[in-house]
Amino acid sequence: MAQFDVIVIGGGPAGYVCAIRAAQLGLATAVVEREKLGGVCVNIGCIPTKALLHSAYALRLIQHDAKALGIEVGSVTPDYGVAMKRSRQVSDQNSRGVEFLMKKHKITVLKGTGVLQPGRKVKVGDEVHEARKAVVIATGSRVKGIPAIGLEINKTSVISSDQALLLEKVPASLAIVGAGAVGTEFADIFSSFGTKVTLIEALPRILPLEDAESSDTISKSFRKRGITVLAGAKVRKATVSEQRVVLEVEAGGTAEAITVDRVLMAAGRAVNTEGMGFSESGVTLTERGFVQVNPATLETTASGVYCIGDVAGPPMLAHKGSREGVVVAELIAGHKPHPIRYDNVPSVTYCHPEVASIGLTEEQAKEQKLDFQVGRFPMSAIGRARASMETEGFVKILREKKYGEILGAHIVASHASEMIHELVVARENEYTVEEVDLAIHAHPTLSEAIAEACLDSMGRVIHI
Numbered sequence: 270m271a272q273f274d275v276i277v278i279g280g281g282p283a284g285y286v287c288a289i290r291a292a293q294l295g296l297a298t299a300v301v302e303r304e305k306l307g308g309v310c311v312n313i314g315c316i317p318t319k320a321l322l323h324s325a326y327a328l329r330l331i332q333h334d335a336k337a338l339g340i341e342v343g344s345v346t347p348d349y350g351v352a353m354k355r356s357r358q359v360s361d362q363n364s365r366g367v368e369f370l371m372k373k374h375k376i377t378v379l380k381g382t383g384v385l386q387p388g389r390k391v392k393v394g395d396e397v398h399e400a401r402k403a404v405v406i407a408t409g410s411r412v413k414g415i416p417a418i419g420l421e422i423n424k425t426s427v428i429s430s431d432q433a434l435l436l437e438k439v440p441a442s443l444a445i446v447g448a449g450a451v452g453t454e455f456a457d458i459f460s461s462f463g464t465k466v467t468l469i470e471a472l473p474r475i476l477p478l479e480d481a482e483s484s485d486t487i488s489k490s491f492r493k494r495g496i497t498v499l500a501g502a503k504v505r506k507a508t509v510s511e512q513r514v515v516l517e518v519e520a521g522g523t524a525e526a527i528t529v530d531r532v533l534m535a536a537g538r539a540v541n542t543e544g545m546g547f548s549e550s551g552v553t554l555t556e557r558g559f560v561q562v563n564p565a566t567l568e569t570t571a572s573g574v575y576c577i578g579d580v581a582g583p584p585m586l587a588h589k590g591s592r593e594g595v596v597v598a599e600l601i602a603g604h605k606p607h608p609i610r611y612d613n614v615p616s617v618t619y620c621h622p623e624v625a626s627i628g629l630t631e632e633q634a635k636e637q638k639l640d641f642q643v644g645r646f647p648m649s650a651i652g653r654a655r656a657s658m659e660t661e662g663f664v665k666i667l668r669e670k671k672y673g674e675i676l677g678a679h680i681v682a683s684h685a686s687e688m689i690h691e692l693v694v695a696r697e698n699e700y701t702v703e704e705v706d707l708a709i710h711a712h713p714t715l716s717e718a719i720a721e722a723c724l725d726s727m728g729r730v731i732h733i
Contacts, residue, residue: 271377273299275601276391276400277407278383278545281308283578283590284407285367290598292374296402300376301383301393306367307360308409310587313431316363318454320356321434322619325461329621334658347462350437357435383408385546389573392546403573403601406552406560407594408545410538410579419507420446420534426514427507427532430455439464440530444516446504447536448475450618453487455533457620460496467497467527469518471536474500476618480630480679482665487624487681490661507532540580550574555582565608567597575601589614613696617686622648622661625689627696628677629667640670644702644726646718648682650733653713659683664718666692666702668726673701680719688716702726 275291277284280302291298305312328347335342371378381393389400412429414422422429430451439462445452448470460466468475468491474484475491475498488498502520509532516527540558547554551571553561560569560576567575575597578590592609599606618624634641644667649660662681669676678692695705706723710716724730 270390271299271396271398273297273377273398273400274402275299275405275598276301276383276389276398276403277405278385278391279308279407279409279578280306280367280378281407281409281578281590282310282587283409283594284308284405285370285594286591287405287407287577287594287598288376289370289374290595291601292376294598294602294604296598296602298374298376299379299398300371301379301381301391303380303382305364306371306378307364309411311363311367312360313434315587317356317360317434318430318451318458319619320359321352321458322454322621324352324355325458326621328461337658347439349439349462352462353434353436382544384544385550385552385574387550400573403575403597405594405597405601406545406547406569406574406576406580407578407590408541408580410540410585412534413537413539414534415446415504415536418504419509420504420532421509422534423509425511426509426530427534429534433459433533441465442529443467443531443533444469444514444527444529445533445535447534448498448500449478449535449537450476450616452533452535453618453620455535456491456496460491460494465495465497467499467529469502469504469516470498470500471503472500476624478616479618479624479626480665480677481632482663483624483626483679483681486662487618487620487622490622538579538585542580552576557582566600567593584611584614584616586614586616610697613693615689615693617689619686622659622682623680623685625680625685626678627689627693628675630677630679631665631667634667634676639676641676642668642670642726642728644668644722644724644730646721646725646730646733648715648718650721651713651715651718653715653717654683656713657683659715664688664722666719666722666726668702668723673703675700675702675705678719678722682715682718684715688719691716691719 274296275298277288277300288300379393384392442465444467456468476484506517508515514532553570559582577593579585596606648654648662665679667676702723710720
């Protein structure tokens with residue numbers, strides 16, 4: 270029986286980061302991974318999707334803006350297969366990078382499925398390994414279908430993001446069920462490559478977890494680009510064949526049949542807990558199917574067994590899982606890490622324009638009956654945005670009136686994913702809106718919109 274100080278089950282962003290931090294702290298560490306290191310994010314999620322989104326962005330830029338930018342081009346022929354292959358190269362490079370990090374930090378990689386055993390043991394294949402200090406569960410999540418209405422993923426006409434990332438060519442028509450971050454990003458990608466896209470969301474608006482103003486802006490932008498957006502719509506039934514899918518959709522009291530070549534399921538994810546030996550080892554699940562953890566330590570109901578990432582509960586985001594990995598490694602090593610502020614985990618959707626947020630939405634601030642002032646600034650008034658022809662969107666900041674606390678911030682803009690972190694740092698360190706304004710923002714930059722939104726929340730906006 271091989272022994273380690275720490276055994277991490279799962280080599281995704283939560284697991285491999287936890288392993289690296291544990292190794293840095295002098296703990297003998299092993300990672301169990303049945304597929305490629307990097308998990309869903311690196312291999313069939315975040316990274317390849319962003320590569321395809323960049324291709325989609327470049328394609329739109331050439332097709333629609335090249336002439337205005339002083340560039341004459343001939344005929345433009347999109348080739349999703351080539352873009353897909355490039356995205357695979359990017360993913361493979363990142364996965365090899367994780368392999369290198371495992372070797373650099375002398376972390377043992379155990380290939381196979383890890384099954385938890387009582388007493389901080391993990392079985393991989395026919396071998397059992399023991400953790401002297403802790404086992405960390407980081408088994409992640411997977412895409413799920415909706416078999417009750419006929420939408421079971423068959424990998425041909427009903428696909429998940431996994432299959433979408435491997436297509437050689439785009440379908441002529443595509444319905445996307447679920448308009449959260451994943452569904453919205455794929456709507457952007459496939460529409461850019463010429464697919465007729467219908468985006469379907471059961472809740473009243475797309476990107477339902479974002480501020481209503483952000484959601485409305487993306488809806489309008491998508492509709493201008495020819496994407497059909499159906500919010501507050503329910504798929505009642507699906508008739509599936511290998512060549513097409515007929516969806517019976519009800520929206521606004523009206524029923525219609527939508528026929529498409531393929532359906533992409535993006536209506537949530539299921540966590541990986543089945544067959545992992547959790548219940549046999551004393552690990553309890555919540556009513557929603559996540560692993561039950563102590564919020565302060567992320568320890569499960571089994572002593573010495575911790576849980577991080579998607580399987581530990583929402584938000585199901587790679588960066589949240591990575592931070593949990595660092596915190597758990599430090600706790601195991603006897604340190605006292607800075608507590609995670611789950612209300613300060615940024616959310617980003619990488620469609621174009623991008624959507625990024627932190628903290629409360631305006632609706633949530635109203636529900637909590639907080640005394641706040643909204644500051645807004647349009648990207649169309651920013652010189653850098655005009656220069657790059659990226660004027661869609663805005664920055665919106667919710668300022669608590671008495672003390673100037675940043676209750677929430679919402680950005681719809683090109684590069685919103687990069688802009689949001691100024692406000693994440695500000696909230697983490699309890700800076701006020703006034704203090705953000707005191708920081709001189711370089712001109713011309715997109716981030717000037719943050720400073721102006723701060724000023725607007727205080728009634729002192731300059732450039733509108």
